[in-house]
Amino acid sequence: MCLYSVMVWLLNPFTFTIGTRGNCEPIVCAMILWIIICLINGNVVQAAIWYGLVVHFRIYPIIYALPIILVLDPHSFQSGQKPCLVNWKSSKDNTSYSRKGVSEVDGVWTALKTIFTRGRIMFAMVSGSVFILCTGLFFFLYRWEFLNEALLYHLTRTDPRHNFSIYFYHIYLHVEHEFSVVEKLISFLPQLIVQLVLIFRFAQDLLFCLFLQTVAFVAFNKVITAQYFVWFFCLLPLILPWSKMKLKWEGLSCVVLWMGAQTHWLLWGYLLEFKGKNVFLQLWLAGLVFLAANTFLLIMFIRHHRYSARIQTVSASNFRE
Amino acid sequence: MKSYFEKYDSLLETNFQNFTANELLSSPCKLLPDNLNHLLRVSVPWHNLRGEGSHRHISSTIRFHMQPYSMSQLHIPFCKVIITERLPSGVFADPFELQHLRERGVFTDIAVFGDTNLELPSVLSNQLAVEIHMRVGCTSLLGHKLEISVDLPLHARYPPLDDSGYSKVKFGEPDLFLSCSMEGNGENESCLLLPTNDMAGPRTADVVWRIPSGTRAHTGIVSAVNYFSCCLYIYSFNCPSIHLLF
Numbered sequence A: 001m002c003l004y005s006v007m008v009w010l011l012n013p014f015t016f017t018i019g020t021r022g023n024c025e026p027i028v029c030a031m032i033l034w035i036i037i038c039l040i041n042g043n044v045v046q047a048a049i050w051y052g053l054v055v056h057f058r059i060y061p062i063i064y065a066l067p068i069i070l071v072l073d074p075h076s077f078q079s080g081q082k083p084c085l086v087n088w089k090s091s092k093d094n095t096s097y098s099r100k101g102v103s104e105v106d107g108v109w110t111a112l113k114t115i116f117t118r119g120r121i122m123f124a125m126v127s128g129s130v131f132i133l134c135t136g137l138f139f140f141l142y143r144w145e146f147l148n149e150a151l152l153y154h155l156t157r158t159d160p161r162h163n164f165s166i167y168f169y170h171i172y173l174h175v176e177h178e179f180s181v182v183e184k185l186i187s188f189l190p191q192l193i194v195q196l197v198l199i200f201r202f203a204q205d206l207l208f209c210l211f212l213q214t215v216a217f218v219a220f221n222k223v224i225t226a227q228y229f230v231w232f233f234c235l236l237p238l239i240l241p242w243s244k245m246k247l248k249w250e251g252l253s254c255v256v257l258w259m260g261a262q263t264h265w266l267l268w269g270y271l272l273e274f275k276g277k278n279v280f281l282q283l284w285l286a287g288l289v290f291l292a293a294n295t296f297l298l299i300m301f302i303r304h305h306r307y308s309a310r311i312q313t314v315s316a317s318n319f320r321e
Numbered sequence B: 001m002k003s004y005f006e007k008y009d010s011l012l013e014t015n016f017q018n019f020t021a022n023e024l025l026s027s028p029c030k031l032l033p034d035n036l037n038h039l040l041r042v043s044v045p046w047h048n049l050r051g052e053g054s055h056r057h058i059s060s061t062i063r064f065h066m067q068p069y070s071m072s073q074l075h076i077p078f079c080k081v082i083i084t085e086r087l088p089s090g091v092f093a094d095p096f097e098l099q100h101l102r103e104r105g106v107f108t109d110i111a112v113f114g115d116t117n118l119e120l121p122s123v124l125s126n127q128l129a130v131e132i133h134m135r136v137g138c139t140s141l142l143g144h145k146l147e148i149s150v151d152l153p154l155h156a157r158y159p160p161l162d163d164s165g166y167s168k169v170k171f172g173e174p175d176l177f178l179s180c181s182m183e184g185n186g187e188n189e190s191c192l193l194l195p196t197n198d199m200a201g202p203r204t205a206d207v208v209w210r211i212p213s214g215t216r217a218h219t220g221i222v223s224a225v226n227y228f229s230c231c232l233y234i235y236s237f238n239c240p241s242i243h244l245l246f
Helices: A002-010 A013-019 A025-040 A044-057 A060-071 A088-104 A108-115 A118-142 A144-156 A167-173 A181-202 A206-219 A226-233 A236-242 A247-275 A280-303 B002-007 B013-024 B068-073 B095-103 B216-237 B240-244
Strands: B040-050 B055-066 B080-086 B109-114 B128-135 B145-156 B166-171 B175-180 B191-193 B207-212
Touching (some): A002 A236, A025 A044, A025 A060, A025 A226, A044 A060, A060 A118, A060 A181, A118 A144, A167 B216, A181 A206, A181 B216, A206 A280, A280 B216, B080 B145, B095 B109, B095 B145, B128 B145
Antiparallel strands (some): B040 B055, B080 B128, B080 B175, B166 B207
């Protein structure tokens, strides 16, 4: 199983094609996997340093902030100690005990102390400091050009040219009239809602949560290019061992459906770009089909997931802040 | 073109003509006979688009006709032909691609001026100009004629919306100059010559590029279906059957 899981990443045509065409996605993937290893080993500070660095390098890992913070539960993570990993079933009793324990304690102050714990504050402060330091350094070197290209550009970017996203045609049709602030905010809502639903549903199973978040983030993004697929391919080996999905025929049907939806889109894209045919509407519909395929895949993964080992919740008597 | 874009923001025809007449050709050039320009005639017997889709080449054959007197004055094999393609709105040249061509020796020198943001649709971008320098060499000379072929890769931007589904972009003829060292001039000083158009020579038809465009009528349905689809897909994550698993 281990070997097959690694093959899904190393022998994946997307991995070596995208990794060798001149972009940095494999570096980002390696950093994210290292952050996961640090968290599993209880090295919160090291994880925070790398997290600040990877968000400076590529903005998208910011979506992992909330699940990581949630996982840094004071009942589970002891500073400097390796957290205990248990099966989901054995941890059910502990979970209900710890929740009961917290609810018995009165006061807003205690609730705040439960949320803003030392581990969480440390992670936020360290990662935030690293991010600000890196941003400050590059601002010192390159001034506003760096800030505009690295950060501010993403606030105002429009991508009217055809890509896998369903939004490209919508943006192109409105390119002559600037979008209002309300319209811009509304266009972020689907992505935001999906992220929040997945985080609050699956945060305890961190690896699975990160994988689902990444797939959903890419699928609902305003621009989708093939290089974004590498972001979740690197997390696939981490969740495959915990899936009930068999290759025959559920796994194969997922692969065929996802690749088929992509190929369908690419066919219309080829007719538009290389044959000069007006197939904008068909291309946009193909984008809708691709989004449906991504959603189907997410539901299939959710339905067939067996849950990876989770971090054990420590009983109230053993908990020390 | 660099000095043009230092002075002007856009490629208006009147600005360009004024610039050519008042600045480019007004620089004093020693030993240049007043009528030398008229001894040089140029025609463009072939100017056409090649390829299909959003990525094409504009191919041009440029023919200079020279009088024997002018050939003795100018060191023709050491002259440079300067071709300026003022691209219509909706078409752009990729500066990185052209740099590769220059490194491979296809052109002596080449540069792109204007809005080089490759992603912008044409309504948000300005016109581009491409300046190509090509050394003449002996192989281009055929008696008193000088013939040069140029093949420039171009790409289409997304044009403005059009109910017909296509937008037409029309190319003008390139602006042509000859840069030569004159006898008696310093080694580093060359003269810029503007040949006269050879009205008797063959002329090609207008070059038109038909580019697919978005249809305004799709605006409402695309927005509505996008939002409805997103709501539907988001709801699918909250299906009760998924909740039951937890």
